[in-house]
Amino acid sequence: MKAAIRELFRWSVRVYYEDTDAGGVVYYANYLKFLERARTEWLDSLGFSPITLERDHNAVFVVHRLEIEYRRPARLGDLLDVTLSLAERGRCRLVALQDATLGKTLLVTARVTLACIDRRNWRPLRLPPLLAATLNAPAIEEIA
Amino acid sequence: MKAAIRELFRWSVRVYYEDTDAGGVVYYANYLKFLERARTEWLDSLGFSPITLERDHNAVFVVHRLEIEYRRPARLGDLLDVTLSLAERGRCRLVALQDATLGKTLLVTARVTLACIDRRNWRPLRLPPLLAATLNAPAIEEIA
Amino acid sequence: MKAAIRELFRWSVRVYYEDTDAGGVVYYANYLKFLERARTEWLDSLGFSPITLERDHNAVFVVHRLEIEYRRPARLGDLLDVTLSLAERGRCRLVALQDATLGKTLLVTARVTLACIDRRNWRPLRLPPLLAATLNAPAIEEIA
Amino acid sequence: MKAAIRELFRWSVRVYYEDTDAGGVVYYANYLKFLERARTEWLDSLGFSPITLERDHNAVFVVHRLEIEYRRPARLGDLLDVTLSLAERGRCRLVALQDATLGKTLLVTARVTLACIDRRNWRPLRLPPLLAATLNAPAIEEIA
Numbered sequence: 035m036k037a038a039i040r041e042l043f044r045w046s047v048r049v050y051y052e053d054t055d056a057g058g059v060v061y062y063a064n065y066l067k068f069l070e071r072a073r074t075e076w077l078d079s080l081g082f083s084p085i086t087l088e089r090d091h092n093a094v095f096v097v098h099r100l101e102i103e104y105r106r107p108a109r110l111g112d113l114l115d116v117t118l119s120l121a122e123r124g125r126c127r128l129v130a131l132q133d134a135t136l137g138k139t140l141l142v143t144a145r146v147t148l149a150c151i152d153r154r155n156w157r158p159l160r161l162p163p164l165l166a167a168t169l170n171a172p173a174i175e176e177i178a
Numbered sequence: 179m180k181a182a183i184r185e186l187f188r189w190s191v192r193v194y195y196e197d198t199d200a201g202g203v204v205y206y207a208n209y210l211k212f213l214e215r216a217r218t219e220w221l222d223s224l225g226f227s228p229i230t231l232e233r234d235h236n237a238v239f240v241v242h243r244l245e246i247e248y249r250r251p252a253r254l255g256d257l258l259d260v261t262l263s264l265a266e267r268g269r270c271r272l273v274a275l276q277d278a279t280l281g282k283t284l285l286v287t288a289r290v291t292l293a294c295i296d297r298r299n300w301r302p303l304r305l306p307p308l309l310a311a312t313l314n315a316p317a318i319e320e321i322a
Numbered sequence: 323m324k325a326a327i328r329e330l331f332r333w334s335v336r337v338y339y340e341d342t343d344a345g346g347v348v349y350y351a352n353y354l355k356f357l358e359r360a361r362t363e364w365l366d367s368l369g370f371s372p373i374t375l376e377r378d379h380n381a382v383f384v385v386h387r388l389e390i391e392y393r394r395p396a397r398l399g400d401l402l403d404v405t406l407s408l409a410e411r412g413r414c415r416l417v418a419l420q421d422a423t424l425g426k427t428l429l430v431t432a433r434v435t436l437a438c439i440d441r442r443n444w445r446p447l448r449l450p451p452l453l454a455a456t457l458n459a460p461a462i463e464e465i466a
Numbered sequence: 467m468k469a470a471i472r473e474l475f476r477w478s479v480r481v482y483y484e485d486t487d488a489g490g491v492v493y494y495a496n497y498l499k500f501l502e503r504a505r506t507e508w509l510d511s512l513g514f515s516p517i518t519l520e521r522d523h524n525a526v527f528v529v530h531r532l533e534i535e536y537r538r539p540a541r542l543g544d545l546l547d548v549t550l551s552l553a554e555r556g557r558c559r560l561v562a563l564q565d566a567t568l569g570k571t572l573l574v575t576a577r578v579t580l581a582c583i584d585r586r587n588w589r590p591l592r593l594p595p596l597l598a599a600t601l602n603a604p605a606i607e608e609i610a
Contacts, residue, residue: 050362051372052205052355056198056254057585062529063196063498067340070495074338084339085399097494101533107588110200111373153489156539194506195516196499201441206385207358210351211484218482228483229543241350245389251444255517297345300395340493344486344542351484398488 043079043118045072047134049108059107065142066100069132072116073146080168091162092153098127099147106141108134114141123169126150126158187223187262189216191278193252203251209286210244213276216260217290224312235306236297242271243291250285252278258285267313270294270302331367331406333360335422337396347395353430354388357420360404361434368456379450380441386415387435394429396422402429411457414438414446475511475550477504479566481540491539497574498532501564504548505578512600523594524585530559531579538573540566546573555601558582558590 047068055061074084077095087093108114115135122129127149134142152159161169191212199205218228221239231237252258259279266273271293278286296303305313335356343349362372365383375381396402403423410417415437422430440447449457479500487493505527506516519525540546547567554561559581566574584591593601 048359050355050359051199051201052207052358054200055195056200056202057195057526057528058200058202061196062532063495063502066495066498067338070340071336071338083399094489096489096539097536099533099535100494101531103531104529107528111371192503194499194503196502201382201384206388207351207354210354211482214351214484215480215482227543238345240345240395241392243389243391244350245387247387248385251384255515339487339489340495342488343483344488344490345483346488346490349484 041119043072043076045075045116045118047071047114047116049110049112049114051110053108054110057107059109060112062104065102065104065108065134065144068114068116068134069144069146072118072132073130073148076118077165080165082162082165082168087162087165088153091159091165093150093159093162094153095128095148095150097146098149100144102142102144104142106136106139108136108141112136120169121145123161123166125160128161128169185263187216187220189219189260189262191215191258191260193254193256193258195254197252198254201251203253204256206248209246209248209252209278209288212258212260212278213288213290216262216276217274217292220262221309224309226306226309226312231306231309232297235303235309237294237303237306238297239272239292239294241290242293244288246286246288248286250280250283252280252285256280264313265289267305267310269304272305272313329407331360331364333363333404333406335359335402335404337398337400337402339398341396342398345395347397348400350392353390353392353396353422353432356402356404356422357432357434360406360420361418361436364406365453368453370450370453370456375450375453376441379447379453381438381447381450382441383416383436383438385434386437388432390430390432392430394424394427396424396429400424408457409433411449411454413448416449416457473551475504475508477507477548477550479503479546479548481542481544481546483542485540486542489539491541492544494536497534497536497540497566497576500546500548500566501576501578504550504564505562505580508550509597512597514594514597514600519594519597520585523591523597525582525591525594526585527560527580528583529578530581532576534574534576536574538568538571540568540573544568552601553577555593555598557592560593560601 049060053060053064117133119131121131130146132144150159150161193204197204197208261277263275265275274290276288294303294305337348341348341352405421407419409419418434420432420434438447438449481492485492485496549565551563553563562578564576564578582591582593
């Protein structure tokens with residue numbers, strides 16, 4: 035079970051002009067787009083798209099908290115690897131560790147707390163059981 | 179009535195890092211954001227916000243067609259004037275002429291065709307009568 | 323030679339939350355990002371990245387003019403095909419026809435005029451000869 | 467001197483379609499744009515624009531670290547107050563506390579660490595003395 039935590043999902047992102055700013059590097063807010071693309075593709079790889087989550091489970095994942103550190107800049111044309119590993123799984127939330135790397139160079143590292151909410155009233159919602167079963171990570175209670 | 183067409187709405191836009199790209203200038207897609215800000219503020223100045231249009235009239239304006247010419251680049255820190263004048267008013271659409279200028283220099287010029295649609299079925303919707311009355315521009319039929 | 327004009331470059335684009343707006347569809351300016359991704363990948367497939375164009379040829383392509391028609395909206399999760407075919411080739415410019423489709427449904431169609439400029443002075447620059455040779459499309463003069 | 471820390475800079479931001487996503491609320495990355503607009507206007511109010519910082523001092527401020535908590539969503543048309551107060555001042559960095567509020571409701575709260583870097587080599591640079599003098603906040607050393 036602990037192994038599951040270390041499983042790494044990987045998604046490639048190309049840097050286009052749209053992502054850069056006049057400093058010649060990727061604009062700091064745009065890494066959050068890259069991180070979310072990886073999260074979406076990770077959920078999709080588990081069989082849960084934003085569309086099915088909302089339609090079948092009334093569930094939407096929203097970012098509740100984010101800590102991000104910018105170590106080195108990415109530049110136009112770079113092909114980045116964005117990674118995700120699950121750090122915690124609570125009843126209504128997930129915590130993901132995410133990086134952006136260029137080759138072996140770490141550019142950005144982030145810790146993202148996602149809340150699962152009910153799209154009908156924006157209140158916390160238990161993770162859909164099917165998804166919870168798929169995420170064979172230890173629950174937060176087990177960690178703490 | 180003809181005079182109304184030449185009435186010019188003006189909205190100021192500051193260029194921040196978010197708007198620029200690695201070429202050192204405003205990214206071409208971002209001018210469309212500037213143009214829409216001016217359109218929203220123009221409608222708002224007439225008493226019609228996106229919120230009230232949708233809630234009270236089931237109406238949403240969507241861009242159906244856009245022609246835009248990029249003449250000179252805008253740069254970080256520039257304070258642009260974005261203008262709007264109404265060129266045509268149809269039953270279900272508006273055509274706006276919009277510019278972005280820096281001082282007396284014309285940077286971008288655009289012609290934007292907006293369709294009024296019913297948010298419940300995305301079909302064409304007549305302009306809300308109150309709005310149509312406010313826009314004392316000649317209807318398309320009168321021009322053609 | 324005429325055949326070259328009809329050659330179609332194709333690039334896939336997934337629609338993420340970042341691309342959508344409160345209307346539930348892709349925000350109109352964001353299609354311009356999709357179009358540019360396809361243009362960049364097309365040039366890249368011919369051996370010319372933005373980086374090499376600038377470094378080896380002092381050349382930057384900027385959009386000089388754009389006409390775009392929005393026919394149907396794209397939505398969260400859609401996997402779009404963005405296409406490009408070269409319509410014209412001048413001394414210092416290219417005209418590309420670009421579409422975005424979802425399956426067989428045409429969503430957006432655009433005509434994009436790109437100017438090749440010298441990055442040192444932002445003045446028109448002849449297409450790099452290697453690129454011009456690669457683009458075996460008839461020159462504008464031959465068409466007109 | 468301590469009072470300076472509690473001085474609050476305030477900047478208004480209107481939420482447009484460009485800022486929202488298909489969830490009907492402001493997209494999480496876009497708050498980072500709002501935060502940066504307020505930082506830019508704050509520096510500008512002290513007499514230091516990105517342009518003058520770079521041209522006169524070779525200085526660029528980049529975000530090195532960000533912690534952000536999303537408490538309540540902002541929606542289309544909302545007029546937000548984005549605030550900034552300086553929490554720390556180091557030799558080569560600043561730490562800003564920033565909020566986004568709607569009326570009296572706190573939506574987003576962030577702690578942003580800015581590094582001052584030399585634009586010529588992307589290495590840490592001492593704060594321009596004029597700016598340091600203007601920021602009459604206690605230096606980090608004094609706090610710790």
